[in-house]
Amino acid sequence: MESLESVLITGTLPPAAQALYGIGFIFIFIFVLSSMFATGLSAALEDLIGPIRDRRLLGITFFVNFILVPLLALALVTLIPMSRQLAGGLLLVSIAAGAPSSMKVAEFTGGNVHRAVSLTILLTLVTIILMPLLLPSILPGAQTDQGEVTVNLVVLILIPILLGILLRNRFGGLADRLTPVVIRISDIAVLVIFLTLGIILLFRMGDFATSSSGTVAILVAILFTLGALGAGYLFGSLSEDSREEIAFGAGSRNITAALVVIFASYANARNDALLMVIVVTFFSVLLISILAAILYRKRFGSWRAARWYRALFEDGTSDA
Numbered sequence: 297m298e299s300l301e302s303v304l305i306t307g308t309l310p311p312a313a314q315a316l317y318g319i320g321f322i323f324i325f326i327f328v329l330s331s332m333f334a335t336g337l338s339a340a341l342e343d344l345i346g347p348i349r350d351r352r353l354l355g356i357t358f359f360v361n362f363i364l365v366p367l368l369a370l371a372l373v374t375l376i377p378m379s380r381q382l383a384g385g386l387l388l389v390s391i392a393a394g395a396p397s398s399m400k401v402a403e404f405t406g407g408n409v410h411r412a413v414s415l416t417i418l419l420t421l422v423t424i425i426l427m428p429l430l431l432p433s434i435l436p437g438a439q440t441d442q443g444e445v446t447v448n449l450v451v452l453i454l455i456p457i458l459l460g461i462l463l464r465n466r467f468g469g470l471a472d473r474l475t476p477v478v479i480r481i482s483d484i485a486v487l488v489i490f491l492t493l494g495i496i497l498l499f500r501m502g503d504f505a506t507s508s509s510g511t512v513a514i515l516v517a518i519l520f521t522l523g524a525l526g527a528g529y530l531f532g533s534l535s536e537d538s539r540e541e542i543a544f545g546a547g548s549r550n551i552t553a554a555l556v557v558i559f560a561s562y563a564n565a566r567n568d569a570l571l572m573v574i575v576v577t578f579f580s581v582l583l584i585s586i587l588a589a590i591l592y593r594k595r596f597g598s599w600r601a602a603r604w605y606r607a608l609f610e611d612g613t614s615d616a
Contacts, residue, residue: 336460385572394419
């Protein structure tokens with residue numbers, strides 16, 4: 297099976313596309329820092345305590361994200377032939393829990409935003425602990441310096457979250473003013489990442505879709521996302537008032553943590569593990585957006601959805 301990296305990046309890409317690729321990587325770091333800082337800014341200490349007291353909710357959330365979802369990825373790696381780097385990228389995504397996007401999905405679908413923020417932070421903290429420990433057995437060809445990976449996770453993820461929490465709880469007014477700005481920066485960074493890397497994907501779409509590695513990556517990304525959503529929804533029924541939050545949280549993986557680990561683990565970041573993370577992220581965003589939109593329309597009607605989108609683009613806020 298040919299390398300996915302050789303299909304998308306090397307070869308006949310013009311200089312402009314190569315420049316876009318570099319810009320995309322710069323904005324990956326901007327996205328990591330801004331999304332983690334925004335997560336902390338959204339968390340008051342009293343909001344963090346609630347899920348910790350709800351042992352049932354916490355147990356189900358941890359079981360789904362750190363047992364079922366990794367087992368799903370392991371099953372896909374075992375059943376579907378793929379390169380070691382593609383498998384490593386999928387396994388890495390599977391243990392990366394605590395996606396910042398869970399908060400936006402909770403807001404959009406009428407869920408408990410404070411609970412989503414709290415669970416996101418708790419899942420991220422566990423992810424930071426697990427990733428350096430599991431890395432040597434997941435990513436082939438990686439520099440298995442657990443100390444360096446841990447430092448990168450702490451600096452790029454944990455510290456921005458803690459700074460955000462500190463600002464929220466010590467300087468609430470400043471946090472209120474900063475939050476929409478940081479969220480907008482994060483949104484712009486995501487947009488730039490998808491535009492720059494998306495242009496490359498479109499430029500090579502024919503080669504990508506017809507290559508064996510590209511077909512496998514697309515198939516695995518779709519099956520993984522749907523399986524994670526299904527597992528979260530099934531076991532989330534044990535905590536009915538938070539079923540959808542658990543399901544969407546399981547389907548939305550923490551790309552920030554996965555990207556930090558890859559950049560800290562490879563001398564050359566242009567590899568199939570990274571591209572697998574990007575493909576999974578693309579299809580998870582696509583599928584979850586569709587499901588969230590269907591759920592929103594079912595609950596609030598299409599007219600209110602239009603109001604939400606209009607408010608989002610006008611001032612970055614929503615009355616949903």
